[in-house]
Amino acid sequence: MKLPNNLRKKRGFLELKYGKYWVAWNPYHSKLAAYVLGKGNHWPFAKESTVLYLGAAEGNTVSFLSKICIEGRIVGVDISPTAMAELIVLAEKEKNIIPFLGDAHFPRTYQPHANIPDILYQDIAQRDQLDVFIRNYLFFKPKCGFLMIKSRSMPGKDEDIFDTVENKLKTEFNNVEIIDIRKWAKGHKAYYVQ
Ligand SMILES: C[S@@+](CC[C@H](N)C(=O)[O-])C[C@H]1O[C@@H](n2cnc3c(N)ncnc32)[C@H](O)[C@@H]1O
Numbered sequence: 001m002k003l004p005n006n007l008r009k010k011r012g013f014l015e016l017k018y019g020k021y022w023v024a025w026n027p028y029h030s031k032l033a034a035y036v037l038g039k040g041n042h043w044p045f046a047k048e049s050t051v052l053y054l055g056a057a058e059g060n061t062v063s064f065l066s067k068i069c070i071e072g073r074i075v076g077v078d079i080s081p082t083a084m085a086e087l088i089v090l091a092e093k094e095k096n097i098i099p100f101l102g103d104a105h106f107p108r109t110y111q112p113h114a115n116i117p118d119i120l121y122q123d124i125a126q127r128d129q130l131d132v133f134i135r136n137y138l139f140f141k142p143k144c145g146f147l148m149i150k151s152r153s154m155p156g157k158d159e160d161i162f163d164t165v166e167n168k169l170k171t172e173f174n175n176v177e178i179i180d181i182r183k184w185a186k187g188h189k190a191y192y193v194q
Contacts, residue, residue, distance in 0.1 A: 001041045018067045027184040030061040031123055031148045034184035041177060042192045044119055044144050047071045052117035052140060054104040055124035058086035066094040075114045079103050104132050107139040123148035130165050134172055147191040162189055169193055
């Protein structure tokens with residue numbers, strides 16, 4: 001992918017242009033940065049994009065998306081009250097972040113906030129992470145989605161798990177891109193689907 005004007009690679013890191021400055025975006029802390037450095041081909045995030053982010057945690061990746069989708073909205077869902085406390089602090093500074101304390105198994109509970117998102121992003125590292133993603137995708141019908149799979153959260157051998165995930169995604173979606181990000185995020189692959 002030709003990087004958009006507000007992203008560049010520098011010394012093994014990614015950088016995001018924000019205002020006059022380039023801010024380092026660490027691929028060891030953000031699987032989305034790892035996806036780009038791993039030569040991912042899709043970058044649907046635009047100024048006006050709306051993103052439903054499942055597994056927002058304290059908001060590391062969300063904070064970058066909020067700078068990119070500056071006129072859009074990032075709805076950050078997380079089940080952990082501790083993580084949510086930090087996400088709320090971030091949302092007080094960045095007006096396009098909507099934090100939601102909730103469980104990604106229940107899309108109906110955050111539908112009033114998420115409406116119809118352009119992009120579904122999920123990084124929850126749970127045993128049923130694949131089913132949760134498909135359930136949310138079918139429920140919200142976004143234009144595209146990113147799924148970060150942690151093989152170690154599922155039973156079985158890494159390669160068998162990734163094979164199962166890939167076969168299932170290929171039956172559900174027309175377009176499935178697979179990016180190995182294990183260099184930056186232990187036991188993870190990133191999937192873009194449409
Ligand atoms: C690996 S962390 C996410 C890191 C984050 N995506 C980032 O890049 O900054 C996984 C998060 O998923 C959350 N999580 C786990 N199960 C969840 C569920 N069922 N619903 C919502 N969030 C969940 C955890 O609380 C945790 O904060």
